[in-house]
Amino acid sequence: MNTKNEIQEHSIKVPSDMLIDIFAILLKEGLKHEVVQVLENRAIAVLSVEIDSKQLRQLKVMQNIQNLLNAYNDYRFSENESFNWREN
Amino acid sequence: MPKRTDSLYCSHSCRQLAYVLRKANGKVIESENLQGLQITKTSHPKKQEPSINKNTERNPINVYPSIEDENTSSDANKLTDNMNYQSNNAEIIQQSSINPPLLTDIKSIVTKNELPVNLNTENKNTNKNFNLIQKNAEPEYKEYTSRCINELDYLHIERDNWSTLDKFFESKDEAGMWVSERYRCLVECLLLFSEMKLIELDDLKEVCNALTCVMQSKYYKYLHPSYPYISEIKELRERTKSKCLKEGAAIFIKYKLSKEQKQNMILARMELSQFVPKIKFSELKFRENEK
DSSP: OOOOOOEEEEEEEEEGGGHHHHHHHHHHHTOOEEEEEEETTTTEEEEEEEEETTOHHHHHHHHHHHHHHHHHHHHHOOSSOOSSGGGO | OOOOGGGGOSSHHHHHHHHHHHHHTSOOOOOSOBTTBOOOOSSOTTSOOOOSOSOTTTOGGGOOOOOOOTTOHHHHHHHHHHHHHHHSOHHHHHHHTTSOOGGGGOOOOOOSSSOOOOOOOSOOOTHHHHHHHTTTSOOOOOOOOOHHHHHHHHHHHHHOOHHHHHHHHHTTOHHHHHHHHHHHHHHHHHHHHHHSSOEEHHHHHHHHHHHHHHHHSHHHHTOOTTOTTHHHHHHHHHHHHHHHHHHTTOSEEOOOOOHHHHHHHHHHHHHHHTTSOOOOGGGOOOSTTOO
């Protein structure tokens, strides 16, 4: 009997500095993903990643990716970031 | 009289195989039909042993060849080693899957009264068999690391500014506070510029002038020598000024930072964020006399 997998779509913002690392993880784990948006003036790519919520490993991978992105954000960004550099 | 144990076997070769296995470890693994050969248990008949051949139809490599006699100890030992893979835990099997089992080395072993059973050695993907057995036992998830983060971590340790800044700001040095607030703001502006597709040259000139004002202020001149960003501020200003001069009459430019420059600026921003608040460029005065 085949149960229907619960596919969740996660949207993640990946700074250009982290792109290679994140893509490497997604490819090694075979996670389905696509680039849905590129914020050219912030050097950020928005990715949509499909996760099967019943697969514990995929959930762990997603958490791993989020942790890495949070670590980078702690280094690079302040709490309030603005597009206008004078108001930044 | 006790019942003959070999009456459990369908053929001479199966009986011989079981004998060899008993000699090795006393266990016999129950398996599905192995191309006409059936090996039954000699011990713990009710105990479920892991099945070796889930895939015999597709992969004839799982066929256990008949064994000539107990004198073929080297081959038999190889076979028993392979048997052990299934009866042992996941860890051992995972280790062994790195080097494919020796079952493939046994091309054919002829018994006295049996026809030779040739193994299909063309299929070299023997790991499939053992992975099938361990499919329920997934390896522990090992977290991925990021090269970018690792480099920042390493550089952060190398710079070692945190402890210096901690001591510096404990003394509530006015000059240090004044310079740090402005330096943090200007670094954040330049980092933003480096990530933008194009910027106006005038904007870069404005930031460069702000850096010049900071350096010309009395606060910068009266900074304690232990302040960690004295040379960084000077170098940043020189670099920005030369970039502005180099671009000449351009209106829009691409402001690029090298990887090392960006890493150092990211870390300077992060370090200062622990000690001084973020203030907008539009709200800061960079000349000391300005109100």
